[in-house]
Amino acid sequence: MNNPLIQSIEKRRTQYALGTALPISEQETTALIEAAIRLAPSSFNSQSSRAVILYGDESREFWSIAEAALRKIVPAEAFAPTKTKIDSFAAGAGTVLFYEDQDVVKGLQEKFALYADNFPVWSEQASGMAQFAVWTALSDADVGASLQHYNPLVDAEVAARWNIPASWKLRAQMPFGSNEKPFGEKAFMDDAARFKVFGTTSAAEARVAA
Template identity: 70%
Template structure:
């Protein structure tokens, strides 16, 4: 079991060459994402992680919003590489928008005042775990993905478009789709610089 789990983690890589030909039906992908988030641990079992799961045209609309927001801050003469990058995400089949519910965080701060300063930090832990769980689950299903952080640029437009509750804070975006390219070799820093074992 341990070897299988580590193999799954190793299989999770950033895929930037995405296509729309998924090996699973749309509903199966949705359920996979939901279950991965459901099973992700959180401090005090707060279950603060939220997600907006976009498929097809809705997914493409999200990346159009991102592109429109980027055009406001990137000079026109330099926009071509940015547009190319955003288009590569839109070329996929879907996107998961990861949120953390700030009402949950505030409630925990009020109910457990002793740990109040830690709950925002633990919320960030929760979303990171949820993102990793979804990413690994998608990789296991032979679906490519990468993790992006265009927030807070599109936050307001996205909230209006998909009626996202005001208490949800956007933390990351994960475009996903079929594998349309190979992975580059992954390099690791030296263990002696990263680990202390006593």
């Protein structure tokens, strides 16, 4: 489709083969990550998403914390694939840690009691939007990344190491770096099983509009 945003969305892929040779500077990378999170929507514009951006040794330290935590729960004889995976994340240039500030969620629950049950859900959705925005912005700049979930296993140690506020809840980790391998093919399910469009003058027009 000849639409620059859709093209950027299409370009975003999971990259496990990461290297340290970022195609843009660390400063530009940080600016992209911050802008993507700043501009991502949140319920009631509550801006509950937080991020910690780790480069170089700090990023590698995060992954060694994850490795040590995993060693405690994965049997030693089965650890090799886990180690390979963790090493591939540590091989990148950096890692974004995505948090949601639970104080913001609690504040909203108190202020808008009618929606109290929704705010934790909307916070998760806002986090997903922030993650997607960052991932897409990075891949648009030819920075490879993947999305990982070693929370809550690593939470306490990470909080102590990087002085994370107690109200910040870790939701996802995004290792990023240079793309060291091409992306594989991606299969898509049948659109007809996925989308329903009503009220347009013809199905052909509905497809074009999309």
